[in-house]
Amino acid sequence: xxxxxxxxxxxxxxxxxxxxxxIYIENGLIVKIENTGTTVEPGITRVLDxxxxxxFPGLVDMHAHLREPGFEYKETIKSGTSAAVKGGFTxxxxxPNTKPVNDNETVAEFIVKKALSExxxxxxxxxxITKRQEGVELAEMGMMKDAGCVAFSDDxxxxxxxxxxxxxxxxxxxxxxxxxxHAEDLSLSNNGVMNEGYLSTTLGLRGIPAASEVIAIKRxxxxxxxxxxxxxxxxxxxxxxxxxxxEAKRDGIYVTAETCPHxxxxxxxxxxxxxxxxKVNPPLRTKKDVEAVREGLIDGxxxxxxxxxxxxxxxxxxxxxxxxxxxxxxxxTAFSLSLALVKGGLLTLNQLIEKMTxxxxxxxxxxKGSLREGVEADIVIADLNKDFIVDPEQFVSKGKNTPxxxxxxxxxxxxxxxxxxxxYHLNNSLMAEGI
Amino acid sequence: MLTRELxxxxxxxxxxxxxxxxxxxxxxxxxxxxxxxIHRAGVYIARRLSEKIRLIEGVTIAVASLDISFYRDDxxxxxxxxxxRKTEMPIDINDKKIILVDDVLYTGRTIRAAMDALNDFGxxxxxxxxxxxxxxxxxLPIRADYVGKNIPTSRSENIKVLLKEDAxxxxxxxxxDDPDV
Amino acid sequence: MDKxxxxxxxxxxxxxxxxxxxxxSFKDVLSRDIKKxxxxxxxxxxxxxxxxxxxxxxxxxxxxxxxxTDVINFVVPSSSVxxxxxxxxxxxxxxxxxxxFIIIRHQFSGVPHFISRISKASVINAGDGIxxxxxxxxxxxxxxxxxxGTIAGLKIAIVGDISHSRVAKSNIxxxxxxxxxxRLIAPHTLIPTGIENDxxxxxxxxxxxxxxxxxxxxxxxxxERQSGGFFSSTDEYFKFWxxxxxxxxxxxxxxxxxxxxxxxxxxxxxxxVADSRHSVINTQVTNGLAVRxxxxxxxxxxxxxx
Numbered sequence: 071x072x073x074x075x076x077x078x079x080x081x082x083x084x085x086x087x088x089x090x091x092x093i094y095i096e097n098g099l100i101v102k103i104e105n106t107g108t109t110v111e112p113g114i115t116r117v118l119d120x121x122x123x124x125x126f127p128g129l130v131d132m133h134a135h136l137r138e139p140g141f142e143y144k145e146t147i148k149s150g151t152s153a154a155v156k157g158g159f160t161x162x163x164x165x166p167n168t169k170p171v172n173d174n175e176t177v178a179e180f181i182v183k184k185a186l187s188e189x190x191x192x193x194x195x196x197x198x199i200t201k202r203q204e205g206v207e208l209a210e211m212g213m214m215k216d217a218g219c220v221a222f223s224d225d226x227x228x229x230x231x232x233x234x235x236x237x238x239x240x241x242x243x244x245x246x247x248x249x250x251x252h253a254e255d256l257s258l259s260n261n262g263v264m265n266e267g268y269l270s271t272t273l274g275l276r277g278i279p280a281a282s283e284v285i286a287i288k289r290x291x292x293x294x295x296x297x298x299x300x301x302x303x304x305x306x307x308x309x310x311x312x313x314x315x316x317e318a319k320r321d322g323i324y325v326t327a328e329t330c331p332h333x334x335x336x337x338x339x340x341x342x343x344x345x346x347x348x349k350v351n352p353p354l355r356t357k358k359d360v361e362a363v364r365e366g367l368i369d370g371x372x373x374x375x376x377x378x379x380x381x382x383x384x385x386x387x388x389x390x391x392x393x394x395x396x397x398x399x400x401x402x403t404a405f406s407l408s409l410a411l412v413k414g415g416l417l418t419l420n421q422l423i424e425k426m427t428x429x430x431x432x433x434x435x436x437x438k439g440s441l442r443e444g445v446e447a448d449i450v451i452a453d454l455n456k457d458f459i460v461d462p463e464q465f466v467s468k469g470k471n472t473p474x475x476x477x478x479x480x481x482x483x484x485x486x487x488x489x490x491x492x493x494y495h496l497n498n499s500l501m502a503e504g505i
Numbered sequence: 506m507l508t509r510e511l512x513x514x515x516x517x518x519x520x521x522x523x524x525x526x527x528x529x530x531x532x533x534x535x536x537x538x539x540x541x542x543i544h545r546a547g548v549y550i551a552r553r554l555s556e557k558i559r560l561i562e563g564v565t566i567a568v569a570s571l572d573i574s575f576y577r578d579d580x581x582x583x584x585x586x587x588x589x590r591k592t593e594m595p596i597d598i599n600d601k602k603i604i605l606v607d608d609v610l611y612t613g614r615t616i617r618a619a620m621d622a623l624n625d626f627g628x629x630x631x632x633x634x635x636x637x638x639x640x641x642x643x644x645l646p647i648r649a650d651y652v653g654k655n656i657p658t659s660r661s662e663n664i665k666v667l668l669k670e671d672a673x674x675x676x677x678x679x680x681x682d683d684p685d686v
Numbered sequence: 687m688d689k690x691x692x693x694x695x696x697x698x699x700x701x702x703x704x705x706x707x708x709x710x711s712f713k714d715v716l717s718r719d720i721k722k723x724x725x726x727x728x729x730x731x732x733x734x735x736x737x738x739x740x741x742x743x744x745x746x747x748x749x750x751x752x753x754x755t756d757v758i759n760f761v762v763p764s765s766s767v768x769x770x771x772x773x774x775x776x777x778x779x780x781x782x783x784x785x786x787f788i789i790i791r792h793q794f795s796g797v798p799h800f801i802s803r804i805s806k807a808s809v810i811n812a813g814d815g816i817x818x819x820x821x822x823x824x825x826x827x828x829x830x831x832x833x834x835g836t837i838a839g840l841k842i843a844i845v846g847d848i849s850h851s852r853v854a855k856s857n858i859x860x861x862x863x864x865x866x867x868x869r870l871i872a873p874h875t876l877i878p879t880g881i882e883n884d885x886x887x888x889x890x891x892x893x894x895x896x897x898x899x900x901x902x903x904x905x906x907x908x909x910e911r912q913s914g915g916f917f918s919s920t921d922e923y924f925k926f927w928x929x930x931x932x933x934x935x936x937x938x939x940x941x942x943x944x945x946x947x948x949x950x951x952x953x954x955x956x957x958x959v960a961d962s963r964h965s966v967i968n969t970q971v972t973n974g975l976a977v978r979x980x981x982x983x984x985x986x987x988x989x990x991x992x
Contacts, residue, residue, distance in 0.1 A: 266879055267879055267880055268879060268880025268881075268883060269880075270879065271855075271878040271879050271880050271881055272695065272880075273795060273796065273817060274795035274796070274814065274815050274816040274817025274818065274852065274855060275795050275796070275815075275817075276816075277879065343799065344795070344796030344799050344800060385772060385774075388772075388774055389772055389773055389774060389800070390773055390792070390794040390796070390797050390800060391794065391795065391796045391797075391800070392794040392795070392796075392815070393773075393794065572711065574711075574725075575711075575715070575723035575724070575725040575753075575983075576723065576724060576725070577725075580725065580726075580986065580987065583987065584987070585987050585988075586983060586984060586986065586987035588704075589707075589708045589711040589983075590711070591710075591711065591714070592711065592714055621724065625718060625720040625722075625723070626718065626719075626720075627719075
């Protein structure tokens with residue numbers, strides 16, 4: 071036995087586990103999980119005492135930007151995965167809007183290899199739907215799948231051509247890979263930079279109406295119904311979008327959806343004073359939308375909480391609002407912000423962990439997000455009562471861009487284990503027993 | 506803070522009468538003379554002097570008012586810029602004898618600013634200075650032609666001229682900031 | 687007063703009134719033979735214009751010179767900005783000259799606010815994107831007050847492209863603070879989302895909107911809005927929303943007509959109206975100078991002293 075985690079409160083929705091017990095790890099795999107007392111083999115086993123702490127499957131983020139290759143000044147696979155494990159994630163999926171775009175097996179292989187040699191956790195690339203994300207010709211999905219891609223998306227530059235989107239949903243069926251839709255009607259968004267409403271008028275900023283997202287979600291749902299393809303809606307931000315997904319699911323259309331912590335915590339008001347840290351796409355919406363997104367999480371309309379971790383360099387945000395980059399650095403706050411839903415009584419802990427572990431893994435067809443015996447030991451140990459104040463300067467991500475600066479949050483990962491190895495620990499005192 | 510009344514209403518009236526006589530005497534009448542008061546108390550005093558001269562000579566002398574905010578040399582030092590009041594210069598001051606009027610002559614900087622301001626309206630033949638109180642401590646080579654009363658003061662003291670135009674009584678007060686001195 | 691004039695929406699009503707009162711003294715200065723005062727001698731202003739502007743830049747420049755301020759003009763054609771240095775670096779460079787005022791015109795909203803956060807100088811918004819143009823609103827308010835004696839209770843109509851007009855936005859906030867009754871008149875496409883919260887009434891038909899109006903402000907209609915689908919043609923616009931003498935007849939007999947310039951005669955305003963006795967368009971230009979002098983004078987004192 072290489073490692074035993076004992077006396078921790080284990081929650082694993084994939085197996086319906088919710089008890090205080092022990093996890094046994096050998097050769098990087100979980101070999102046993104039990105809720106009885108631990109039998110320690112003296113001398114040869116390292117033991118991690120998780121008393122008072124919670125033990126979850128390592129979190130799975132199905133929507134992140136690691137920026138490498140091409141934008142290493144914003145983030146690298148190394149810095150990004152280092153931030154991911156600090157945030158409790160052991161598997162992250164990186165979007166293809168790199169330079170060059172991840173639209174072929176070479177780029178996909180580069181990312182996979184780089185992650186294996188430098189990464190702190192599992193990295194699963196998401197390939198582009200179309201070549202160069204230009205929305206004209208389908209990219210080589212099959213080759214990318216073989217190179218390690220787990221889904222396809224033209225994130226940030228949605229496929230505007232409905233026929234092409236139809237083909238993508240049809241073609242990807244062969245590879246059982248979901249098409250992830252950044253749902254936005256670009257012509258309606260009209261180069262907007264924040265949510266359209268009274269506030270955008272007051273600030274004199276071009277608005278992106280909620281309808282821009284809702285229309286695109288509805289189109290893609292219709293195409294999913296038409297094709298039977300696997301559609302996943304990324305970062306749902308609107309009440310109308312939640313409603314459309316709910317109706318589609320009720321009608322038996324196979325669609326899944328995610329949202330991000332900023333969409334269930336923040337409104338467009340954050341944009342006041344031209345705060346570029348709150349510039350994100352889709353934009354922060356209204357209180358009504360925040361309520362609807364929360365409602366969608368509660369009733370299961372929204373399957374997954376992802377980060378949409380979008381790190382940017384200081385210069386990309388320290389500028390005119392119109393010129394500032396869209397995006398929020400999310401790895402290091404996502405778990406705590408999501409846990410707030412549990413603390414607020416909106417979700418059970420089991421529901422939350424499900425949305426951050428087994429659900430994204432299922433959607434992507436990964437054997438992750440679970441503490442089943444025999445799987446790789448990706449585990450996060452969290453102290454749900456530890457308070458901290460968000461300080462972007464303390465982020466290990468290169469992207470310090472967060473609108474949550476100064477927020478007091480409660481609960482954080484203290485140890486993250488990937489493939490049986492400790493990749494992050496809050497402080498050495500937790501490692502007392504020989505790790 | 507210690508406040509002491511130095512001059513009362515009748516003191517002030519007597520001083521103004523004497524100054525009016527001096528102005529008439531020095532200018533051999535009041536032809537070509539006009540009076541310019543510096544906001545705010547200077548304007549009230551200017552009007553009173555004009556009225557006294559009218560009673561003595563039977564001639565009405567034009568009164569103008571001057572706001573010197575735009576000409577001050579202490580804008581950099583002040584926390585707030587002064588409230589700008591209306592400058593009313595209904596007369597052509599070119600080749601006129603100007604009696605510039607203020608309530609208290611102290612450092613001389615206000616008078617310097619007032620002369621700069623006047624110069625932007627034209628080229629007077631002469632500028633004479635009339636003040637109700639001269640309290641000393643000049644920082645510029647400026648001297649009054651007509652003085653109601655010389656009151657030697659220390660810099661820690663402050664002279665306040667209250668006039669019925671915006672106070673209950675005519676009164677000159679000396680205010681000392683630190684009673685221990 | 688704050689050290690900056692970034693917008694009217696966050697300006698205190700008392701400050702607006704102080705600016706208007708002070709402007710009246712500067713207007714007197716402008717009527718003299720010697721129109722210059724030494725007030726801001728030794729101060730330096732940078733006119734930083736990222737958008738072409740003749741009127742506003744000239745007005746600011748003259749206002750600065752009348753106050754004896756040293757003036758630097760920094761005109762940056764917007765096309766070259768993308769490849770050039772960042773705005774942050776531009777501001778930091780300019781600041782190194784030890785300047786006191788930055789007058790900023792930019793095609794993006796919120797740029798004056800951004801500059802204000804990174805600069806110690808007094809920042810004056812000379813028009814930012816589709817956000818605000820505060821000194822225009824102040825000079826309009828000054829003009830109305832001069833013409834009508836008061837602003838409170840007046841019925842004031844703003845006609846035209848409200849959606850893309852920073853002039854309209856600033857005027858709405860300013861006149862609302864000063865107690866006017868504001869009506870907007872425009873087709874639905876040119877009314878921005880939520881603006882009904884800030885005005886008394888919105889009309890889409892000029893004939894009814896203009897009834898009993900004391901003041902009518904017409905806004906410039908930009909040709910490019912036609913291609914944006916906001917209206918179909920300038921001819922049609924003029925037919926339905928153009929200010930003609932006939933339409934003006936429905937307003938109060940002493941109505942005044944204003945326009946921030948430059949005018950498109952025959953698009954938003956008929957020539958006969960622009961040249962009529964109701965027009966105060968040229969007075970607006972003179973008043974712009976006095977108001978900008980007042981703003982410079984008052985902001986100067988609001989900057990923290992060493």
